[in-house]
Amino acid sequence: MPNRPRARAITAKRDMRTSLLKQWALGSLIGVSTLWAGSELLADGHEVIIESHGFNEYGELKYGPDFPHLDYVNPDAPVGGEISVSWTGSFDSMNPFATLTGTPGLMSSIMFERIMTTTSDEVGSYYCVLCTTIEYPEDQSWVIFNLRDDVVFSDGTPMTAHDIIHTHELFREQGTPSIRVSLTQLVTAYEALDDHTVKFTFSPDAPTRARIPQMGGALAMSKAWFEETGARMDESRLDVSPGTGEYMIGEVDPGRKITYVRNPDYWGSDVPINVGRGNYDTIRIEYFADSSAAFEAFKAGEFTFRRESSSINWATSYDFPAIDNGWVVREELEDGTLPGATGFVFNMGREKFADRRVRQAIGLVYNFTWTNENLQYGLFQQRESFWENDRLKAVGLPEGRELEILESLRDNLPEEIFTQEAVLPHMSGTRPLDRGNLRRALALMEEAGWTTDTDGLLRDADGNTLDVELLETRQAFDRIFNPYIENLKRLGVNVTYNRVDPSQYQARRQAKDYDLIFGGYSSGLQEGTGFSQRFGCEDKDDVFNPAAYCSEAIDIIGELIPEAEDYAEMAALIRAADRIMRYDYFVVPVWYLGKNWVAYYDFYEYPENLPEFGLGHLDYWWVNQDKYNDLVAAGALQ
Known part of the structure; x- marks a missing residue:
């Protein structure tokens, strides 16, 4: 049976809390994405208010308001014992939100719960944890979270709406730059209506679909602890606020x-x-x-x-x-x-990588076939897409809705986007260095103004060599990277493989002080405002955009994705973005499992x-x- 929120009509001109408590008229069952209401609910002076235990961006929730437990858990699982895991490197902080200083410990946000949470058997569903229900109008111009009255921090103090508001203010003022911008652009007003009710009002310019999920992801940290300690969100520290988590x-x-x-x-x-x-x-x-x-x-x-x-x-x-x-x-x-979009990431802030042909040439001498068969035991597949999924990755020539989207961006795109099939990783032979790919790479470098000198090094018109440092911290990758380094040298790149200690790597990564790193981007089966945080020009210097990638066309798509009215539209936008980003070639794609x-x-x-x-x-x-x-x-x- 579909799990749908309730719609009720309230008198908009009355005090909000009085209206919610006393003035509701019984409505009909509705869907999250498609709302039907009788004319009596749309009369002058009234607005339709949706109340639910959860939210889905495109469709119906799997779990109803009275579900006993998630389908994939064992409700009778015994409690006790220990699980122990490992991590390589080091850490000097337990504050995971100070992304520009220090190295946080693994799982250091485990103490903090969010107002709503997702599940592992749905896409795009959010359910109340710290709240009992949420309320919002059909235009999603605001949201009210009705908080539970039994939530306590680990120090025994009760959590209230004032803790939620204070945490929100900390992120607005001291969070990662991209998060600060996102929150200030999304939320125009916020308040604790009482000790267990919090309201966020959204900017009319903010993407509708991103509003409730983003604020449902708000954390609860102790206002009293921050006031007592004077701690900041953006500083590296070992002592942190108590949380409400398990x-x-x-x-x-x-x-x-x-x-x-x-x-x-x-x-x-x-x-x-x-x-x-x-x-x-x-x-x-x-x-x-x-x-x-x-x-x-x-x-x-x-x-x-x-x-x-x-x-x-x-x-x-x-x-x-x-x-x-x-x-x-x-x-x-x-x-x-979805596997991460991993590979050798170019720092696009470096002038040496401004020419796409240079990036293509550097990528051409990476040999996935030989690497996988000889060093990885044939266990991996080659990654093609930033969204390695049949529903989301671009294939062949653009068509249908994807083509319509690209046509609207034609002035910002090269003609090859329309006339050539989606870029696929190059094919390589069974030897460490594919000679055909080397010849192609040398030809691309020559087109870009680089010629091979008598010493075998590539030089530009001013006699400068192409100096590239591959920065890494994990010794285990030496056996995978060294053959690629040798191929780059054969190409004529003056390449250095520099493996540094974890703290130095973290500092240089935060400062974007690198030419080339092995890393990548996370991808989701459903995208929203986080897309622009990872790929947008405004946040190109953010830690979540390791390539410092910037594209006008991608910026426009990033604005459209949160406004998509259904999954099919979002998927078409993602396929268009995938096609463009694969063409731009700012990551040399490698493998996935x-x-x-x-x-x-x-x-x-x-x-x-x-x-x-x-x-x-x-x-x-x-x-x-x-x-x-x-x-x-x-x-x-x-």
């Missing part, structure tokens, strides 16, 4: 270990969306200098759950005693999420019906205490 910060050993512990007085354990989730007493994160050290520690039982990212490890290294003894389980689990490689000590269990869009090992898996005790008795764990 976990609190336990032990912190900077650069070495973080332990998050269950709040024994957590307020929300019985809230339906939380049932069957958060099943560990502690979550421990062990830091290691490199992935090799981390893998050795896993084999020795120093931590218990590992998501494998190394193809050589997955193919050749899972033959240690804990595997032979049956203590460790090794599995491939399906992954329905499309599944989860996991290895874990055999005392963890998970639901049979894992959702399409989540692995959930830190969320809805659990510990089998009897199996754990057996492994301890066998000496499997340290």
